[in-house]
Amino acid sequence: MVPLSYYLVLSGILFACGVTGFLIKRNIIAIFMSIELMLNGVNLSFVAFAAHWHALAGQVFVFFVMVVAAAEAAVGLAIIISVYRTRETLNVDQVNLLKL
Amino acid sequence: MTQNPYLWLIPTLPLAGAAINGFLGRRSSKRAVTTIALAFSGLAFALALWIAVGFSSGAAPYIFNLAHWIRSGSFTVDFAFYLDQLSLVMLLVVTGVGFLIHIYSVGYMSEDPSYYRFFSYLNLFMFFMLTLVLANNYLMMFIGWEGVGLASYLLIGFWFTKDSAASAGKKAFIVNRIGDFGFLIALFLIIQHFGSLDFTKVFAQVQPIAPETAGAGFLTAIGLLLMVGACGKSAQIPLYVWLPDAMEGPTPVSALIHAATMVTAGVYMVSRSHVIFERAPMALTVVAVIGTLTAFFAATIGIAQTDIKKVLAYSTVSQLGYMFMACGVGAFSAGIFHLMTHAFFKGLLFLGAGSVIHAVGGEQDMRKMGGLRTYIPATFGTMLIATLAISGIPPFAGFWSKDEILWQAYQSNWVYWLIGLITAFITSFYMFRLLFMTFWGDYHGVQVDEHGHSSHSHDDHGHGEPHESPMVMLVPLMILAFLSFVGGLVGIGNHFQHFLDPVFGSGEAAHAGETAGRGVELLLMLVSVSLAALGAILAWVLYVSKPYLPQKIAAALNGFYTAVLNKYYVDEIYAALFVKPLIEGSTSILWQGVDRKVIDDAINDAADGARHVSDEVRHMQSGNLRSYAGWIAAGAACLIAYMIWRGVGQ
Numbered sequence: 118m119v120p121l122s123y124y125l126v127l128s129g130i131l132f133a134c135g136v137t138g139f140l141i142k143r144n145i146i147a148i149f150m151s152i153e154l155m156l157n158g159v160n161l162s163f164v165a166f167a168a169h170w171h172a173l174a175g176q177v178f179v180f181f182v183m184v185v186a187a188a189e190a191a192v193g194l195a196i197i198i199s200v201y202r203t204r205e206t207l208n209v210d211q212v213n214l215l216k217l
Numbered sequence: 218m219t220q221n222p223y224l225w226l227i228p229t230l231p232l233a234g235a236a237i238n239g240f241l242g243r244r245s246s247k248r249a250v251t252t253i254a255l256a257f258s259g260l261a262f263a264l265a266l267w268i269a270v271g272f273s274s275g276a277a278p279y280i281f282n283l284a285h286w287i288r289s290g291s292f293t294v295d296f297a298f299y300l301d302q303l304s305l306v307m308l309l310v311v312t313g314v315g316f317l318i319h320i321y322s323v324g325y326m327s328e329d330p331s332y333y334r335f336f337s338y339l340n341l342f343m344f345f346m347l348t349l350v351l352a353n354n355y356l357m358m359f360i361g362w363e364g365v366g367l368a369s370y371l372l373i374g375f376w377f378t379k380d381s382a383a384s385a386g387k388k389a390f391i392v393n394r395i396g397d398f399g400f401l402i403a404l405f406l407i408i409q410h411f412g413s414l415d416f417t418k419v420f421a422q423v424q425p426i427a428p429e430t431a432g433a434g435f436l437t438a439i440g441l442l443l444m445v446g447a448c449g450k451s452a453q454i455p456l457y458v459w460l461p462d463a464m465e466g467p468t469p470v471s472a473l474i475h476a477a478t479m480v481t482a483g484v485y486m487v488s489r490s491h492v493i494f495e496r497a498p499m500a501l502t503v504v505a506v507i508g509t510l511t512a513f514f515a516a517t518i519g520i521a522q523t524d525i526k527k528v529l530a531y532s533t534v535s536q537l538g539y540m541f542m543a544c545g546v547g548a549f550s551a552g553i554f555h556l557m558t559h560a561f562f563k564g565l566l567f568l569g570a571g572s573v574i575h576a577v578g579g580e581q582d583m584r585k586m587g588g589l590r591t592y593i594p595a596t597f598g599t600m601l602i603a604t605l606a607i608s609g610i611p612p613f614a615g616f617w618s619k620d621e622i623l624w625q626a627y628q629s630n631w632v633y634w635l636i637g638l639i640t641a642f643i644t645s646f647y648m649f650r651l652l653f654m655t656f657w658g659d660y661h662g663v664q665v666d667e668h669g670h671s672s673h674s675h676d677d678h679g680h681g682e683p684h685e686s687p688m689v690m691l692v693p694l695m696i697l698a699f700l701s702f703v704g705g706l707v708g709i710g711n712h713f714q715h716f717l718d719p720v721f722g723s724g725e726a727a728h729a730g731e732t733a734g735r736g737v738e739l740l741l742m743l744v745s746v747s748l749a750a751l752g753a754i755l756a757w758v759l760y761v762s763k764p765y766l767p768q769k770i771a772a773a774l775n776g777f778y779t780a781v782l783n784k785y786y787v788d789e790i791y792a793a794l795f796v797k798p799l800i801e802g803s804t805s806i807l808w809q810g811v812d813r814k815v816i817d818d819a820i821n822d823a824a825d826g827a828r829h830v831s832d833e834v835r836h837m838q839s840g841n842l843r844s845y846a847g848w849i850a851a852g853a854a855c856l857i858a859y860m861i862w863r864g865v866g867q
Contacts, residue, residue, distance in 0.1 A: 136850050140843055209842070 124165035131158030145197055145207045149190075156186050223264060224281045224298050227308065228351060230261045231343035238340065242333025251323050254336035258319045258343055262312040272305055278417070280353055287356075294414055297353035303720045306553060307350035307485055310560045314477045315343050317693040321568050322469040324690035325575060335375060335467065342368035346478050350485060354414040355404050358486065362400065362450065365479045366393045372474060373466040385462040392459040396449015400486075403442035410435055420492040428496045440493055440500025443486060444507070451483030453541060454511045457534045458788055464526040468571030471526060476533050476567050477560040484540040484556050488549040491721055495547065505545020505629070509636050512538030514785075516643040520650070521781040524581050525570045528651050532607065533563055535640060539622050542633055548625035550717040554708055555618035561704045562606035562615055565697035569600035572690055573655060576683040577662050583654040590656035592683040595691050597656050599698040604652050606701040608645035608749045616746070617705030621714075623745055624738050634741070641745050645752030653760040 135155030142148050160179045167175030197207070204212055234257030242250050278301035287294040300308075319339060326335050345368055349361025366389075374386025404414065411419045429437050447453065452460035463475050474480070487494060487504060494501050512535045519531035536559050543552035574581055576593045590597040606613035609620065619641060627634035660683065685691070707713045759766050771778040780786065837848075 140847050140850065213840075 121165055121169045125162055128158045128162040128165065131155075131161060134158075143208050143210055145200070145209050145212075148209065149193055149197070153186060153190070156182055222281070224268065224279070224300055224351070225283050227261050227264050227268075227312070228298075228344050228347035230257045230264070231340040231347065233257055235337050235340035235344060238333050239337035242337055245333070247327075247332055250333045250336055254340055255316075255319055255323070257340060258312070258316045261343065261347070262316040265308045265312040268300070269305055269309055272300075280417070282353075292408065292412060294354055294356045296357065297415075298351040299353035299416060300351065301720055302717050303485075303488060303553065304350050306557060306717070308347070310557055311343070311346050311350060311478050314560050314564050314697070315346070315473060317696055318469050318473040318477075318564065318568065321472075321571070321690050321693040322467075324687045325469055325571055326467065329467075331375070335372075338368055338371045338375070339470075339473070342372065342474060342479070346482070349482055354416060355407060355419075356414050358489075359400065359404060362446070362482060362486075363397065365474070365482060366390065366397070366450070369393075369463070369474050369479055372470040373463045375466055375470065379465070382465040385459075385465040389459040389463050392456050393449045396446045396456055399442045399445025399449070401446075403439050403446065406435060406439045406442065410439075416489065423492045423496060426496055428498060430498055433497075433499050436493055437497040437500050440490070440497040441503060443490055443493070444500060444504055447483030447487050447504075447541070448507065449483075450486075451480050451537050451541070452534045453483070453507050453538065454514060457511060457515065458791060460534055461527055461530040461784070464524070464530050468526065468567060468574060471530070472564045472567030472571065475530065477564040480533060480537060481540070481556045481560065484537065484544060484552055487541070487544045488553055488721070491544075491549045494544070501545055501547065503545075504541050505626075505633060508538045508541025508543075508545050509626075509633050510538070511535065512542060512640045513636050513643075514538075516640045516647065517781060518784050519647040520643065521778065522647075523583050525573065525583050525586070525651060525655065526567070526581055528583075528647060529563070529566050529570060532566075532644065532648065535644060536563065536607070539619065539637065539640070542626055542637060543622040546625050546629035546633060548622065548629075549721045550714040551618065551621040551625050553717060554713050555615075555622055557713075558606070558614035558618040558701070558704050561697055562603040562613075562701040565599060565603040565694060565701055566607065568690070568694055568697065569596050569603060572596040572686045572694065573600075575686050575690070578683075580662055583651065585662045586655045586660070587658040587662075588656070588660040589683055592660075593685045595685060596694065599691075599694040600652065600656070602698045603701050604648045606705075607648050608753060609641055609745060610749055610753075611746060612702075612705070614701045614703070614705035617708040620742050620745060621708060624734075624741060627737075627741055628734070638745055638748060642748040642752045645749040646756050649753040649756035650760055653756055657761050658764065 132155050135151045135153075135158055138151030138154065139148055142151060160182055163175040163179045163182070167173065167179075200212060201207060206212070234253055237253050237257075238250055242253075278299055281298040281300070283296040283298065285293070286296050319336070322335065322339065326332055329335060342365060345361045345364025347361070349358055349365060352358035352361060370386045370390040373389050374383050376382045377386070407414060407419055411422045413419055413422075423436070426436065448456045460475060460480065464471055466475070494504065515531045515534035515538060519528050519535065522528045522531060536555070540552040540555050540559070543549070543555060572593065573586065573589060573596060576589065576596065577586060580586065602613065606615040609616045611617075623634055623637050623641070626637050662683070759770075783789075
């Protein structure tokens with residue numbers, strides 16, 4: 118049986134990748150994917166803990182996170198399409214009309 | 218309840234009049250304003266008369282409790298009225314003279330654009346003055362006391378567009394404030410020692426205390442502080458300076474407030490507190506000395522004044538000094554007697570002066586009058602009666618009251634009597650000087666219709682000569698003249714004093730020497746009357762038969778004359794001693810020093826500091842989303858590192 122720590126390390130690596138991507142990427146789609154990566158990193162730790170402690174609550178949480186992520190993806194992608202149509206770019210540094 | 222249950226209506230009626238005229242007067246007709254003002258003050262007078270008729274000495278004092286006010290443990294103050302012989306006399310004087318002056322004002326103020334405002338203030342004054350004299354406790358009295366001060370301020374500054382009037386109003390208010398300060402501390406002392414402000418309760422507790430003959434105790438302190446209050450309100454040394462300036466107000470105001478009623482409030486207050494004063498001989502001596510000095514001092518200033526109203530103002534200060542002299546020697550009823558007769562003849566003198574000023578088109582300088590007796594005979598006649606009364610010529614009112622005071626003063630200490638006598642001589646001189654300068658000789662004034670309008674415009678009936686005032690002004694003059702003539706007769710056989718005995722107690726020295734010193738009293742009477750006559754003759758010589766003499770005398774007494782003419786430079790001395798240091802101290806220390814340097818700078822520095830810090834910190838808020846995310850990640854990393862380092866969960 119794979120020890121818990123392996124899962125957690127993988128989960129941490131996934132989350133760190135997500136954070137790094139979020140911070141350095143300029144393409145809004147890439148940022149979006151980084152967010153998904155972070156969520157899934159967390160999901161992995163949830164299921165790992167659920168399996169380790171034999172508690173179902175962690176798995177239930179994962180379903181919640183997946184539902185919310187799906188909803189978020191739907192809304193987020195719609196916004197991205199809308200932004201692309203009006204601004205003709207996906208570079209977040211150029212979408213800064215609200216900045217002073 | 219044998220006394221009249223409508224007592225509370227007396228102060229309330231003028232208040233209603235003031236409110237109606239004050240709120241609705243601007244939009245109503247002059248006739249309506251007149252009706253309201255006269256009706257409410259007249260009703261108050263009628264009610265006062267009714268109460269006086271039904272007054273039974275046996276039931277006095279009568280206390281009418283209108284409403285509870287302050288209830289704090291055992292300390293209570295109520296809205297309650299107190300009627301005894303003393304407040305009855307004051308009640309009649311205030312409502313009676315007040316009503317007459319209301320009538321007079323209808324004529325005098327008829328052309329004023331702020332007609333309604335004047336009557337509203339005048340009614341308001343009546344309300345506060347009646348509250349003062351009918352108060353059942355010191356706090357109610359204080360309300361009235363402050364209220365009449367307010368009304369006085371409003372009416373002195375009635376023509377507030379005139380700079381001198383506005384500043385005279387402020388001066389009166391501020392000088393009175395000094396006196397009120399003393400009064401207020403006296404009230405605190407009374408609460409501290411007696412736990413009450415009710416007259417009956419306080420005096421009942423004071424009664425058994427032995428007089429503080431050796432040294433000064435708290436009763437002396439209370440008495441002296443009350444006297445400070447009285448000095449402010451009744452224009453005694455050293456706080457008399459506001460009263461001459463108060464002549465900037467309309468003449469009916471000078472007659473009502475600054476001669477007949479308000480300025481006598483101090484005498485009333487001291488008399489009301491006679492139980493305290495009788496047990497504080499030192500305070501009583503101070504009252505007598507201040508009164509005597511003021512009487513003499515103000516009379517000498519009165520000699521050199523040329524403004525007809527200023528002469529009367531200093532005369533008022535001087536006569537008030539007589540009243541305090543009487544109180545100070547323990548003859549409170551004599552003081553109240555003089556208060557009453559003074560209200561008649563000084564009110565009359567002021568109204569007469571108003572009539573003269575009206576006749577010559579607003580001129581107040583007596584040097585520009587003269588020979589008016591043929592033009593305005595009715596005014597002249599009434600003024601003559603008032604002058605005889607104030608000079609103490611029998612059988613006019615002033616003779617009886619002034620002589621009573623002098624007699625009482627003689628029994629106490631002949632120094633008071635002597636100064637009082639000299640003052641009586643000076644009084645007679647300056648009053649006849651006023652009379653002769655105004656009514657004898659030739660008319661020196663300009664023709665009235667060429668005369669530019671003064672601050673208050675009177676209609677001049679199209680002819681150039683001084684004209685008699687309308688009937689509405691003359692009738693009050695005649696009534697007051699009648700009262701000045703007969704008002705003193707109630708003092709014959711000490712009827713008036715006996716009437717007040719229940720208030721002041723019959724323990725007064727007065728009645729002891731009543732029969733014993735009859736011969737001496739007559740002699741003193743003779744001396745004072747002949748001196749008064751001498752004063753009148755001297756005035757005749759100087760101002761009628763040899764009018765060139767005054768200039769020569771003035772030149773001979775050069776330095777002294779200038780000092781008297783400039784009122785002994787008291788205003789200038791006060792300005793140098795108090796006003797200027799106060800203004801400069803406030804400017805350089807309080808304003809520039811404390812306010813600017815400490816308070817303002819503290820606030821400005823705090824604001825500056827906040828801005829500097831913010832300037833540094835605001836760079837963090839770049840508006841760049843990814844930098845925020847970076848900060849969040851870094852923060853989270855720090856937090857996790859900390860948790861790992863501390864070993865959270867173990």
